Amino acid sequence: MILVLSGTADGRKIIEILSNIGYSIIASTATEYGKLLVEANNNSVEIVSKRLEKPDMEKLILKKGIKYIVDATHPYAENVSINAIAASKSTGIEYLRFERKGRLYSGVQYFSSYNSAIMHLKETKGNILLTTGSNKLHIFTSSLDISRLYARVLPTYSVLKKCEDLGLLPKQIIAIQGPFTKEFNKAMYENYRIESMVTKDSGDVGGTTEKIQGALETGVNVILIQRPNIEYTNLCNSIEEVIEIVNKRYKKQ
Known part of the structure; x- marks a missing residue:
């Protein structure tokens, strides 16, 4: 049994391929919406839809007889990856990390943390569009003039409620699911x-390039939060490499 931690389109593709070639898969998603996305193409795969801490992963590994973890979560979901690495070590199973390579963009301002980005934004003027998801919104709303903020987020009830609870007005909430074209971004x-x-830096699959290009062409300052610095034990950068490694290291059960 293979546990695939999925939080991206690439993760769903990995689940689909591994399942189709005969591997027994348990997929993990952080939300019910993530579960629906996996089910759309993999309705025979068992899915666990909740945030898993290290003890939760250890229990799941032992209960389901999991022998391999493929971590295909979002590059910024660092807690999940850290927990998965720790759970794999404590249970003695193998861990494989999939993550597409990031890109270097010219004309972009890079920041190593949310706090350093906020310190910079405090010295700027004008409206700010936040496209970093809903998990870190509170850092911005508690530190910056909230009237300057616009949040582009997923159109789910829980996310919209979070935005409203943080004090964002309806006109400041852009609830829509990407990725988007460069032209769409420019219009926004x-x-x-x-x-x-x-x-x-979510990668090309997440529409980062179109988002940045559209901003630069319209004179918008781009503030990019760098990926967390995690020491992955086994890392590959393509789906093909994931499948090749699994085929070499793991027998179908």
Whole structure:
């Protein structure tokens, strides 16, 4: 049994391929919405839809007889990866990390943390578009003039409620699911009179390039939060490499 930690389109593709070639898979997603996305193409795969801490992973590994972990979570979901690495070591099973390589963008301001980005934004003027998801919104709303903020987030009830609870007005909540074209991004920046856009390096599959190109072409300052610095024990950068490694190291059960 293989546990695939999924939080990206690439993760869902890995689940689909491994399942189709005969591996027994348990997929883990952080949310019910993530579960629905996995089920869309993999309705025969068992899915656990909740945030798993290290003890939760250890219990799941022992209960289901899991022998291999493939971590295909988002590059910024560092706690999940840290927990998975620790759980694999404590239970004596193998861990494999999939993560597409990041890119270096010219004309972009890089920051190693949310706090350092916020310190910079305090010295700027104008509207700020946050495209870093809902988990870190509170850091921005508690530190910056909230009237400057616009949040582009997933259109789910829990996320919308979080935005409202943090004090964002309906006009400041852009609830829509990407990725988007460069032209769509440009139209959004212009419509909301955005001066600065905060993003993460989620990779080309996540629409990062189109988001940044659109910003630069409309004169929007790009604030990019760098990926967490995690020492992965086994790392590969392509889906093909994941499948090749699993085929070599793990027998179908």
